[in-house]
Each structure stands twice: as C-alpha cells, then as structure tokens.
Amino acid sequence: MAVPKVLLYYAFTPLADPEAVRLWQRDLCRSLNLRGRILISRHGINGTVGGELRDVKRYLRTTREYAGFAHLDAKWSEGSQLDAQGLSTDFPKLSVKVRDEIVSFGVPDEITVTDSGIVGGGTKLSPPELDALVAERDVVFFDGRNAFEAQIGRFRDAVVPDVRTTRDFVAELESGKYDHLKDKPVVTYCTGGIRCEVLTPLMKARGFTEVYQLDGGIVRYGEYAGNGGLWDGSLYVFDGRISMDFAPDAVQLGTCTICGSATNHMVNCHESSCREQLVCCEDCLHTTSAGCSVHVTASAL
Numbered sequence: 001m002a003v004p005k006v007l008l009y010y011a012f013t014p015l016a017d018p019e020a021v022r023l024w025q026r027d028l029c030r031s032l033n034l035r036g037r038i039l040i041s042r043h044g045i046n047g048t049v050g051g052e053l054r055d056v057k058r059y060l061r062t063t064r065e066y067a068g069f070a071h072l073d074a075k076w077s078e079g080s081q082l083d084a085q086g087l088s089t090d091f092p093k094l095s096v097k098v099r100d101e102i103v104s105f106g107v108p109d110e111i112t113v114t115d116s117g118i119v120g121g122g123t124k125l126s127p128p129e130l131d132a133l134v135a136e137r138d139v140v141f142f143d144g145r146n147a148f149e150a151q152i153g154r155f156r157d158a159v160v161p162d163v164r165t166t167r168d169f170v171a172e173l174e175s176g177k178y179d180h181l182k183d184k185p186v187v188t189y190c191t192g193g194i195r196c197e198v199l200t201p202l203m204k205a206r207g208f209t210e211v212y213q214l215d216g217g218i219v220r221y222g223e224y225a226g227n228g229g230l231w232d233g234s235l236y237v238f239d240g241r242i243s244m245d246f247a248p249d250a251v252q253l254g255t256c257t258i259c260g261s262a263t264n265h266m267v268n269c270h271e272s273s274c275r276e277q278l279v280c281c282e283d284c285l286h287t288t289s290a291g292c293s294v295h296v297t298a299s300a301l
Contacts, residue, residue: 002052002053002082002086003052003053004050004051004052004053004078004079004080004081004082004088004089004090005050005051005052005053005056005076005077005078005079006036006048006049006050006056006076006077006078006079006088006090006239006241007036007047007048007049007050007056007059007060007074007075007076008047008048008074008075008076008077008191008192008219009045009046009047009048009060009063009072009073009074009075009192010044010045010046010047010072010073010102010192010193010194010197011044011045011068011069011071011072011073012043012044012102012113012117012118012197013043013044013045013068013069013113013115013117014042014043014044014068014113014114014115015040015041015042015043015044015045015068016042018040018041018042018098019098021040021045021066022038022040022096022097022098025038025040025045025047025063025096026094026096028059028062028063029049029059029094029096030094032051032055032056032058032059033051033052033055033085033086033087034049034050034051034055034056034059034088034094035049035050035051035087035088035090035091035092035093035094036048036049036050036088036091036094036095036239037049037091037095037096037238038095038096038097039097039098039099039102040096040097040098040099040102041098041099041100041101041102041108042113043101043102043108043111043113043118044068044102044113045069045072045102046102046103046194048091048238048239049088049091050079050088050090050091050239051079051082051086051087051088052082052086060072060074068115073192073193073194073216075192075216075217075219075220075223077219077237077244078244079241080240080241089240090239090240090241091239091240092240101198102194103166103194103195103197103198104165104166104167105166105167105169105170105198105199105202106166106167106170107170107202110201110202110205111198111201117197118197118198118201119201120201120204120205121196121197121200121201121204121213122188122196122200122201122203122204122211122212122213123211123212123213124212124213124214124215125187125212125213125214125215126215126216126220127214127216127220127221127224127225127229128224130187130212130214130221130230131225131229131230133185133187133212134230137185138184138185139184139185139186139187139212140159140181140184140185140186140187141154141155141156141157141158141159141187141189141230142158142159142161142178142181142186142187142188142189142203143155143158143159143160143161143188143189143190144169144188144189144190144195144196144199145190145191145195145236146163146164146165146166147160147161147162147163147164148164148236148276148277149191149236151253151254151255151266151279152233152234152235152236152243152252152253152254152264152265152266152279153218153231153232153233153234153235153236153243153250153253153264154231154232154233154253155187155189155230155231155232156230156231156232158189159178159181161177161178166195169199169202170202173202173203173206174206178208179207181208182207182208182209183209183210184210185210185212186203186208186210186211186212187212187213187214188200188203188211188212188213188214189213189214189217189218189221190214190217190218191217191218191219191235191236191237191238192216192217192218192219192220193213193214193215193216193217193219193220194217196213196214196217197213199213200212200213218231218235219235222235222246223246225246226246226247227245227246227247227249227250227251228247231246232250232251232253233250233251233252233253233254233264234250234252234253234254234264236266236277242265242266242267242277243264243265243266245264250264252264254266254279255279256279256280256281256284257278257279257280257284258280258281258284259281259283259284261281261283263279263280263281263282264279265279265280265281265282265285266278266279266280267280267285
C-alpha cells in the first residue's frame, strides 16, 4: 500500500554552481515522481517535497550523497494522499528555483556561510534543552514566522512580530519595538528551524545579546512533546494541508473570521488574486466564502 509522506529539509553550505544543483534536483524529483518546492542559492538548499514513502526516502538518500548536503536537516510528516498517478496531492506541481536567498530576508550579503553552516547564529537548543532553560530562567519566546501563522499556534506567551512576510523582519527589528528585550534571554522559533538560522545572526548584529534558536523548529518540538509541552495549537504549513497537529485534541487558538468560533482551520482568501490566509472553521467554509477585509468578509456561494 502506497504511503504518502512529506519531507521538510534544509542545509546551509556554500554552493559554487546553484544552477547545476537546480538541474540535478529537478531531474531527481521528476525521476522519483515527487512534487514540492525547492529553493537553491549560493548559501545552500531549502525544500519541501511529497510523494510515496519509498520514493521520498530514495530522494533523501541521493541528495545526501552530495558532500555539502550530507548532514542535511530533515523532518518527516504525514502526507494527505497520492493521486491516480502516484503524485502528492499536497503540492500542485514541482518547483525548483535558484534565488539570492533560501530564506528571503532581503539581506543576502549579511549572511556568511561556511562548510559548517551559518556563521554567528544563536545557540541551538534541543527540545529537552529548551524545556530545561525555561524551567530555570525567565525566557522570552520570539516567533520567527509571519504573524498570520501564529493565529492558530504559538509558544506560550510568545512575542509575535507584526510582519506579513519574512522580508519585513529587518525593519521590524530596527523599529525599536523590541529594544527592551536586547538584554534578555530570547529563544527564536519557526516551523522547521531554517528561518531562525538567518534571523538569529541578524538579531545579534542589531544588539540582542543572548539569543537562542530552537533546533529543528516547531516540528521537532512537536514530535518530542505532542500537546504536553510549551507549544499550544496547530502548526501552519506551506502546502495543501495548510495546518497539522502533533497529537489529537490540540488547543484551538484561532477565531473564525466569519462566525467567531474557536478553530485552528485556515483557508486562502476566496479572491483568487489575494494571498491572504484566514482562520475559518469548517462549518463556515462549507456555507460561505471566506475573504480578507479587502475582498469581502463573506458571501453566499
């Protein structure tokens, strides 16, 4: 029986020829019937791919044969299903692109990458180390994701910066809003850990003195703690699943845009040209069209 899986991964390593890596990765994914999104830059690789378990495992093994990707950080999760052609329904297509950055903070020249990874990042904490630090000290959680992602899940009492895209973080850090945190122990977190790899050196360069990052991100913490740790709610993911839970009966932090009920379900704005993500319960999803404030709150189907 075919088992659908999703692989989330990244590696920071210098790449002399990103275009050659792009072509290799594109052909490899095609040969294994995989869909997903892969970004490649001179700093490394960042991707999410989905397909049949056997094929995704083969993809990971082959990708790690490249010396720079040997220690690639990989995380697994359940896929939704495979279509009649055996392709993942969690992704509409395969996209493999070269960009200036594999995480788009808009400051590629601020980041230094060596064979050992990013230079000058925060101190990495495993999930047990994070719990131990929180038990001993007054720690500030700092969300490294876009603000809308935190509507359905976040670490308890976290600071959620007012950012719509990753590119907004530099201006947000330089705004002065968080200057009172610069001498406190700050733990950054994000979905799989990659955004914090870049965010933490940017924070340290701007005067934050004690910066940590959750190694492996929310995904690894959720695998470790389920619903019993410091994380509350559901995790937003950038594929067709939209969100995922680490255990049944996750706390519902979101509020439905239409009826106001508690829910962690998210949808795209009904306006096809809009990229806003909205919290919308499943009952309202089947009876109305969820829209952002610009494109009408709700309209009858």
